[in-house]
Amino acid sequence: MSGVHNFNPGPAVLPAEVLGEVREEMFDFKGTGISILETSHRSKEYQEVNDRARSLLLELLGLGDEYEAMFLQGGASLQFVQVPMNLLGPGETADYVVTGAWSAKALKEAKLRGKVNVAADTKTDRGYTRIPRPEELKLTPGAAYVHVTSNNTISGTQWHELPDTQGVPLVVDASSDCLWKPHDYSNLGLLYAGAQKNLGPAGATAVVIRKDLLDKCGGDVPIILRYKTQAEKGGLYNTPSCFAVYVIMKVLEWVKARGGAEAMERRNREKAELVYGVIDKFPRVYSSPVERESRSCMNVVWHLPSPEKEAAFLEGAARRGMIGLKGHRSVGGCRASLYNSLPVESARALAEYMEEFAAS
């Protein structure tokens, strides 16, 4: 769109094809003569959108009938609460692997609800710079679940393989990398993802849950916050964030048409290699605080030698139509978010500019 390269960390870039369709249908959704924004969530037309989005999500994740998919509200932040409310019974322990600011927040909410064990915490005085190795995880035998954040948007680290929980339900916050590549989900109990990074716009949260876990919830949990309440209605117990789900459906169609998670992985690795390649080529200009094996393909973070250099870098980027490159306010530096929807050309333009800046 108009020469802008959108590296926003979320809400983030969407496929131009999707925005074009949304625009096209703004006044007339599927021949109804009204906008999707004015369409009842009980209408046949919306039910089709919701069902299609749910089945596409399961299909693209490679999950079968033993899972239920739904689109809820409240973001990952509400899932930090709903997960222990629903899955952490009295006397049970939940394992949390803390690899960044978001998993720390998830842990904090869980502590208000029940017994938790920190299976690993990779924070050092330089912040969170890596994903723990399998042998570092102190897992509780028979834990209610193991919670991980699969990609850490702020610190720029990512689990390239999900941990083996030996049959304990794995709970994954995949907000910033859902469908970035195929994963082995054989231990998956629950996956949640705020949509605004890798799945669509803000306002809806994808939740995928193994059906046998739906019955775990206690009767003291608020009715609207029980997964079972929503799962029984396909996420339509109350009015959902219809428009967000409609855009998510289109993004999922777009992912499927391009070859699914396998194709996304090739595309994402290509983009990540372009940017990391320049960082590695100019170590005196660009420094990454992240351990090499833990590097995220979604959020690449780096620092420049001085605040002045950083400001000059960002200014030059802005002049070239590259936006969203400022690092998270809590860690500073620069960050490029390379989600599924980001075109390879945007990553290439950034890499070229970084090369040029380093040489100047």
Added chain:
Amino acid sequence: MSGVHNFNPGPAVLPAEVLGEVREEMFDFKGTGISILETSHRSKEYQEVNDRARSLLLELLGLGDEYEAMFLQGGASLQFVQVPMNLLGPGETADYVVTGAWSAKALKEAKLRGKVNVAADTKTDRGYTRIPRPEELKLTPGAAYVHVTSNNTISGTQWHELPDTQGVPLVVDASSDCLWKPHDYSNLGLLYAGAQKNLGPAGATAVVIRKDLLDKCGGDVPIILRYKTQAEKGGLYNTPSCFAVYVIMKVLEWVKARGGAEAMERRNREKAELVYGVIDKFPRVYSSPVERESRSCMNVVWHLPSPEKEAAFLEGAARRGMIGLKGHRSVGGCRASLYNSLPVESARALAEYMEEFAAS
């Protein structure tokens, strides 16, 4: 739009002017070169949208600095939980006035959280057909709050004046009639409204709270569900439902440009009188189960003499481009939703058709 009259109960009709602007800005929001759907909630551009929507809401409600406005997620259904979580302390009692299916649901969630008193319940064997008179309310002296549903979408009743709670904080679920007319809010503690009926699209919930109530919440409440958490950040503690808030802002601008709540009341009364006029003129064809003094100006409900007549009526309406007229599945019959955004011409078209149908 294309001759359709949209009487959907929610998600519902939006002003054509608003949809036009949304469409126009789909690829380029405020000269940024990207869509609002791709814009960070931390950007200057989105902060302006959020702040504008919050201040417009307070202004149009006629509320001052002692209130905080924010746009949350989860719908009114999550407010059913958040209200008692935040405002019902140990040893306190909350009064609930039950006038329909939604207040009954609010009561059910509150009962899971603390002590409640049913101040009135207008259900009879014919369902909920009226709003209680002031002298019927059995209010608890010193109650934590009094909860009312200001308009009952399913049963078609409405509080034309809010009850006098004698200084006890009044909590209003205004999901289906927020800003339908000016109200005396002198006792208002909290107002919430799922946006998808009278304020905008689905996906955001307006919450207005008197600031002194923000400190009531206990430390065991989930952090994300404390009003204080969100109020301190203007609703931006976590990523909000940005697009929904953006459309709400435009709808509020539209309301303001037309003269605010006073103008909406004139417009809404005109529409309601058109439809109720025909119902009253043909009592053998159209029967309203609602007590006359409790009639809603937002949702007009009526029955026809037989299921066959009703089917014929709805078919004829559909042929004339009138949609969303089927009553709620729990009560049957017909229902016309006449929210702020519905053009007077749509109500007139419906009244003319009803007159024609009755005479045929």
